Each structure stands twice: as structure tokens, then as C-alpha cells.
Amino acid sequence: MLSRLSSRNGHGMRARYSAFNLVRYGIGSGEWPRAWRDHEMKASYDVIIVGGGVHGLAVAYYLAADHGITNVAVLDKGYIGSGGSGRNTAIIRSNYLTPEGVRFYDRSVKLYERLAGELNFNVMFSQRGHLTLAHSDSSLRTMHWRAEVNKLEGIDSEVIGPQEIKALVPFMDTSESTRYPILGALYHPPGGIIRHDAVVWGYARAADALGVHIHQNTEVTGIDVSGGRVAGVRTDRGSIAAPVVVNCTAGWSTLISDMAGVDMPVTTSPLQAAVTEPVRPFLRPVIVSGTLHIYVSQTDRGELVFGASVDPFPSYSMRGSLEFTEELAGHILELMPSLSSVRVLRQWAGLCDMTPDYSPIMGVTPVEGFYVDVGWGTYGFKAGPVAGETMAQLIATQKTPELITAFGLERFSRGALVGEKGAASVGH
Amino acid sequence: MMLLPCPHCGPRNSSEFRYVGEGTARPDPGTATIGVWRDYLYTRSNPAGWTTENWFHRAGCRRYFTVERHTVSNAVRASHRPAAQARTTSDPEGLSAGTERGPDAGPG
Ligand SMILES: Cc1cc2nc3c(=O)[nH]c(=O)nc-3n(C[C@H](O)[C@H](O)[C@H](O)COP(=O)(O)OP(=O)(O)OC[C@H]3O[C@@H](n4cnc5c(N)ncnc54)[C@H](O)[C@@H]3O)c2cc1C
Ligand SMILES: [Zn+2]
Numbered sequence: 258m259l260s261r262l263s264s265r266n267g268h269g270m271r272a273r274y275s276a277f278n279l280v281r282y283g284i285g286s287g288e289w290p291r292a293w294r295d296h297e298m299k300a301s302y303d304v305i306i307v308g309g310g311v312h313g314l315a316v317a318y319y320l321a322a323d324h325g326i327t328n329v330a331v332l333d334k335g336y337i338g339s340g341g342s343g344r345n346t347a348i349i350r351s352n353y354l355t356p357e358g359v360r361f362y363d364r365s366v367k368l369y370e371r372l373a374g375e376l377n378f379n380v381m382f383s384q385r386g387h388l389t390l391a392h393s394d395s396s397l398r399t400m401h402w403r404a405e406v407n408k409l410e411g412i413d414s415e416v417i418g419p420q421e422i423k424a425l426v427p428f429m430d431t432s433e434s435t436r437y438p439i440l441g442a443l444y445h446p447p448g449g450i451i452r453h454d455a456v457v458w459g460y461a462r463a464a465d466a467l468g469v470h471i472h473q474n475t476e477v478t479g480i481d482v483s484g485g486r487v488a489g490v491r492t493d494r495g496s497i498a499a500p501v502v503v504n505c506t507a508g509w510s511t512l513i514s515d516m517a518g519v520d521m522p523v524t525t526s527p528l529q530a531a532v533t534e535p536v537r538p539f540l541r542p543v544i545v546s547g548t549l550h551i552y553v554s555q556t557d558r559g560e561l562v563f564g565a566s567v568d569p570f571p572s573y574s575m576r577g578s579l580e581f582t583e584e585l586a587g588h589i590l591e592l593m594p595s596l597s598s599v600r601v602l603r604q605w606a607g608l609c610d611m612t613p614d615y616s617p618i619m620g621v622t623p624v625e626g627f628y629v630d631v632g633w634g635t636y637g638f639k640a641g642p643v644a645g646e647t648m649a650q651l652i653a654t655q656k657t658p659e660l661i662t663a664f665g666l667e668r669f670s671r672g673a674l675v676g677e678k679g680a681a682s683v684g685h
Numbered sequence: 686m687m688l689l690p691c692p693h694c695g696p697r698n699s700s701e702f703r704y705v706g707e708g709t710a711r712p713d714p715g716t717a718t719i720g721v722w723r724d725y726l727y728t729r730s731n732p733a734g735w736t737t738e739n740w741f742h743r744a745g746c747r748r749y750f751t752v753e754r755h756t757v758s759n760a761v762r763a764s765h766r767p768a769a770q771a772r773t774t775s776d777p778e779g780l781s782a783g784t785e786r787g788p789d790a791g792p793g
Binding site: 509511512520521522523524525569570571572573574576578579580613669670 | 686687699700703704719720723724726727728729730731733756757758759
């Protein structure tokens with residue numbers, strides 16, 4: 258592990274971001290070099306990754322950094338981070354419900370903790386704590402269940418009562434006179450938020466420095482399969498041959514898998530979010546309420562970021578709706594009445610690839626050389642690093658890493674689902 | 686906001702309805718293979734384009750109907766009473782007609 262780490266750190270990036278260079282470029286002449294370059298598209302690559310979100314870029318980075326596989330292209334039909342990776346609410350945590358899920362997301366939290374140093378890019382990971390509120394006996398039971406599974410896996414996670422909640426979040430209405438009084442919460446101190454764009458850009462810059470080609474505005478329109486093996490992709494800029502193609506397209510992932518003839522149990526639904534004008538810092542932890550279908554965090558700039566449950570029907574539309582804003586505002590005010598005069602600045606939506614058990618679908622498919630890293634639903638940003646690391650290992654070694662064996666596509670034929678709904682449907 | 690034309694009640698806000706999903710035919714338990722069960726239970730076509738799907742008007746006539754909707758624009762071009770198709774929805778007996786819980790209702 259240590260040797261892998263040092264080899265990751267040793268790569269020669271041009272123009273390191275440092276205090277010295279900040280001064281040099283700030284007062285001196287000249288421009289910062291571009292963080293990643295444009296390249297001519299080659300006729301073939303060893304690995305083609307479809308989708309330039311955090312997953313696609315992380316797979317590319319770990320292929321290059323951990324395994325020396327650098328003849329890799331990442332293709333995106335728009336710009337990198339234009340999908341869910343640039344639209345999410347950036348919550349990172351590992352307090353899931355199943356042991357498989359907890360172990361997997363824990364590895365991602367650990368990778369995130371050292372990512373800024375590894376990538377030489379400030380990703381602003383702020384481990385400010387994460388609270389999942391329980392407003393009913395049954396959700397309190399689920400919190401206890403999660404806390405016990407979490408502790409067994411060595412995760413810092415415990416159930417706390419209303420007084421402790423009040424001490425962490427003085428602005429919250431923890432009285433018994435609300436419509437849904439707060440009975441307790443699952444408290445997860447290492448959880449927090451991150452600067453999602455910085456994660457995308459940091460991986461892109463580091464992958465580029467190691468030789469990966471990033472092709473933006475390049476839409477995959479077909480996948481060539483011959484004799485049960487993937488042979489390459491067709492794009493709106495021409496065809497490219499490759500023995501390995503990885504589907505990292507989240508909300509669009511069934512369209513890509515369809516091109517290779519692989520059926521997936523995935524439907525696409527929008528998830529909406531909103532952000533307010535900045536206010537003085539008053540809210541430290543991330544707050545999630547499954548009963549009220551909302552969550553909120555305060556960014557380092559002071560804005561409040563809100564989210565809710567996924568929209569109630571499948572769609573590829575990224576338009577926001579009035580229902581969302583109305584319900585959100587009503588529920589937020591139940592929790593924090595003092596926010597009534599704060600103005601919402603923006604609302605938006607992103608596409609989520611929902612699976613029946615709220616766990617991802619990762620690994621091999623019936624088409625040799627065609628891999629999937631999908632099913633990220635409303636919760637996949639936090640998984641970017643671990644998914645990149647394990648998918649790269651699978652591609653390089655042809656062996657499915659232990660951490661992701663439970664998440665294979667074939668689990669739906671065996672009925673071996675990994676039910677995470679209790680920990681992922683609103684909490685993301 | 687999306688308007689859905691209920692064939693019984695006319696156009697109403699989509700929040701009055703519950704999405705039921707693509708029509709799926711229940712396989713014969715005597716002959717169905719594991720792959721057929723898997724597809725029936727989990728595989729959905731999830732197209733980016735026109736789709737034919739079932740909805741339930743829970744805050745209205747409390748009946749099922751079929752809609753043709755474009756999943757990218759959410760435009761709706763036709764809606765029908767179910768007639769014969771009702772038997773092949775994922776809810777052949779109409780058992781869930783009495784429940785308010787949508788497909789995603791749950792502990793959250
Ligand atoms: C509002 C919202 C809030 C969320 N909150 C959280 C959260 O708090 N925590 C969390 O962990 N997760 C959260 N998520 C989920 C998270 O954003 C996603 O799971 C994650 O970003 C998926 O990353 P990805 O790289 O797999 O896909 P994406 O970032 O969606 O990237 C897929 C890319 O594929 C490209 N593409 C699609 N089709 C093609 C094609 N034919 N050819 C070439 N390229 C193509 C797209 O342009 C896109 O850039 C949230 C999602 C949303 C929408
Ligand atoms: Zn009606």
C-alpha cells in the first residue's frame with residue numbers, strides 16, 4: 258500500500274499548486290498552465306471510459322497511477338462534471354446499513370481524506386459531522402441497527418438524543434410540540450461535505466498529467482461487439498477501437514449498456530436540489546430527515562444547500578419543479594423556523610440511475626471487456642475514489658476485488674440483493 | 686409541474702397520480718427460467734424517448750390508465766383507459782388500488 262501511495266505521489270505534474278506558485282503567478286507575468294489538455298483522438302486505446310464524471314475520471318486516474326495503464330481515453334458528450342458530478346450536494350459519509358456497503362464507503366472516505374494531498378488540488382473536504390434524524394420509533398430502530406453495523410465495521414457512528422442534537426445544532430426545533438418531534442439521531446462525526454467540482458477537476462488534472470486523454474464534447478453513439486467481445490466505440494467524431502470499454506454514465510447508463518446489448522435493472526429519475534443566499538455560519542453538521550424528505554448543509558461560503566428525495570417518476574428531464582421548492586421550504590421551516598426570511602438563489606436537477614436495492618452495479622458483464630460502474634442513484638459521489646480504485650484493479654488484474662464482489666450485475670439473477678434503501682433513499 | 690390527462694377526469698397535476706410503471710406480464714411460474722424472473726422483477730427498458738406506462742389517479746378517480754410520455758421532454762401524446770391491458774400490469778388484480786403508498790414509499 259505504501260509503495261503504491263508513493264508512486265501515486267511521485268508523478269510529475271506540471272505547475273504544482275503551492276503558495277510559492279500562487280505568488281509567482283499572482284504578481285509575476287504569465288498564466289497558469291491549463292489543468293488538462295485537449296488531444297487528437299487516437300484510432301485506438303487500451304481502455305475507453307464513457308462518461309467524464311467523478312467515476313470515469315477516477316477509474317482513469319487509478320488505472321494510470323496504480324497500474325501504469327495510461328493509454329486510456331475518457332469520453333464525455335458534454336464537459337467533464339456536466340452530469341451528476343457537478344450537480345450533487347456533495348455529502349460524504351460511510352454510515353450505511355449493510356456490512357458490504359459500510360466497508361465500501363468507508364474505504365472511499367479514507368481515500369477522500371488524503372485526496373487533496375495526493376492530487377495536489379484543494380478538494381475542501383470538511384468533515385463536519387452528519388446527523389440523520391429519527392422522528393418515529395421505527396426510524397429510531399433503523400438508526401440503532403445502522404449504528405451497530407457501523408461500529409462492528411469500525412466506523413464512528415452512534416445514536417444520540419434530542420439534548421445532544423440541540424447542543425450540536427442550537428437553531429433546530431427539538432421541542433415536542435412539532436408535528437414530527439425529533440426522537441433521536443444517528444450521529445456520524447467523520448461525515449461531511451466536499452467541493453465536488455474540485456474533485457472532478459483534481460482527478461482530471463492528475464489523470465491528464467499521467468497521460469490519459471480526456472475528450473470532451475464527444476458523444477458515444479454505438480458500441481461494437483463481435484463474438485461476445487467488445488471491440489470499440491462509435492462516436493460523433495468517429496470510431497475508436499479498444500479491447501476494454503467502461504460504462505461510467507450514471508443517469509444515461511442504460512442507454513450505453515443497451516448499445517452493447519447488456520440489460521440492466523436501472524431506471525433514471527431526476528433528483529433536485531437548491532441553494533440559498535449566503536448567511537453567517539450557524540450550521541456545522543449535515544442534517545438529514547427521512548421523514549421530512551429533506552437534508553441541509555451549510556457550505557464554507559455560508560450558502561445553505563438543500564436536497565430531497567428523488568422525483569416520483571422516471572425521466573431524463575433536468576427541469577426543476579415548483580412542487581419540489583414548496584415542499585422543501587415547508588419541511589425546512591419545520592426543522593429551523595428561523596430560516597423563513599432566507600432567499601433561495603437557485604434550484605436544479607440531475608439524473609440518477611436508480612437500482613432496485615439502492616446499491617451500485619459494478620464489474621463484469623456478459624460482454625467480455627465491457628465493464629459497468631453504474632447504479633449510483635442519489636448517493637454515488639462519495640463513492641468516486643473507491644469505485645475508481647476497485648474498477649481499475651479489476652481491469653488491470655482481471656480479478657474482482659473483494660470490496661465489490663457483492664455489487665455484481667449477476668446478483669439480480671441470484672436474488673442476492675444488497676438492500677441499502679434504509680440508509681440511502683433520502684440521506685444520499 | 687407536469688399535467689397528465691386522466692381519461693376519466695381530464696388534465697390534472699402529476700402530483701395527484703402515482704407512477705406505476707411499464708406494463709409487465711407475469712411469467713408462468715411453472716415454466717419461467719431464472720432469467721425470465723429476473724427480467725420480470727428488475728429489468729426495465731428505461732428509454733430516453735417515447736414510452737407507454739401505467740399511472741394510478743390516487744387523488745381523483747382512483748383508477749389506472751395508460752399514458753404515452755416522452756421521457757426527455759415529459760410531453761404526453763395519448764392516454765387510454767386500460768381495457769384489456771389492465772390484466773398485464775404489475776398489479777393484475779388491482780390490489781394496490783386501495784393504498785396511498787407510492788412505489789417509493791418507505792421508511793426513508
Ligand atoms: C441533486 C443531486 C444531489 C446528489 N447528492 C449527492 C450527495 O450528497 N452525495 C453523494 O454521494 N451523491 C449525491 N448524488 C449522486 C451523485 O451526484 C452521482 O451518483 C455521481 O455524481 C455519479 O457520478 P458519475 O461519474 O458516475 O456520473 P455523472 O457525473 O453523471 O457523469 C456521467 C457522464 O456521462 C456523460 N455521458 C452520458 N451519455 C454519454 C454518451 N453517450 N457519450 C459520452 N458521454 C456520455 C454525461 O455527459 C456525464 O458527464 C446527487 C445527485 C444529484 C442529482
Ligand atoms: Zn382520474
